[in-house]
Amino acid sequence: DAKTTQPNSMESNEEEPVHLPCNHSTISGTDYIHWYRQLPSQGPEYVIHGLTSNVNNRMASLAIAEDRKSSTLILHRATLRDAAVYYCILRDTNRDDKIIFGKGTRLHILP
C-alpha cells in the first residue's frame, strides 16, 4: 500500500500562513490525498481532499504537485485553535478500504 511521509512536528507564528508538507512517492493513479487533523482530546476531523487539482475550502487549501508525489496543506492564517496533529493519508476505495493513519505532523502555534 502507498505510504505517506510527514515531518514529526512544525512550528508557526499566529496569524501567519502554514505549509504542511506530505510526501507520497509511491502514490497510484487512483489514490486520493486526504488530510485530517486531531485537536487535543478529540477524534480526528476531516480537513480536505483532492486527486490532481488544487483544492480550496473554508478550512484550508491543498496544493498537489504535478507528478502527485507530494502535496502541501496550507492554512492561510494560523490561529491558536489550529494547533493539532495533521494527518496526510491516501485513500483508494477501488481497493480494500482500510484507512491507515500515519504519525502525522504535530503543529505548534506560537502566540
Added chain:
Amino acid sequence: EADIYQTPRYLVIGTGKKITLECSQTMGHDKMYWYQQDPGMELHLIHYSYGVNSTEKGDLSSESTVSRIRTEHFPLTLESARPSHTSQYLCASSEAMDNEKLFFGSGTQLSVL
C-alpha cells in the same frame, strides 16, 4: 455536524471484566471503523465494516471483537479486559461512495486496572 456518538466517554474497570464500547451514527453510513490510539501515538485500525453483517480485522491485531447487526450500531467488545487494553478507542463512519470523508466520534478512554 458529525452525528456519531460513543459511550462511555471514560471507563475505568478491573482486570477480567467484560466490556462493550458503544458506537452509533445517525447518518445512515454503511462503512464504520474502530481505531485504537495510545497517548501521543498514531491511530491504529483494529476493525472495520462495510455494512450489516460485514466485519473485518484491521492492521493492528486486537483481542476485541465487533458486530454489525444494524447499520447505525457498531459495538466493540472485550471479553476479559487486561491492563494492556488501556487506550483510547475511536469510532468512525463514512458513506459507501468513493472517498467520502470520515466522521469520528469523541472516543472512549479505557483504563483497565
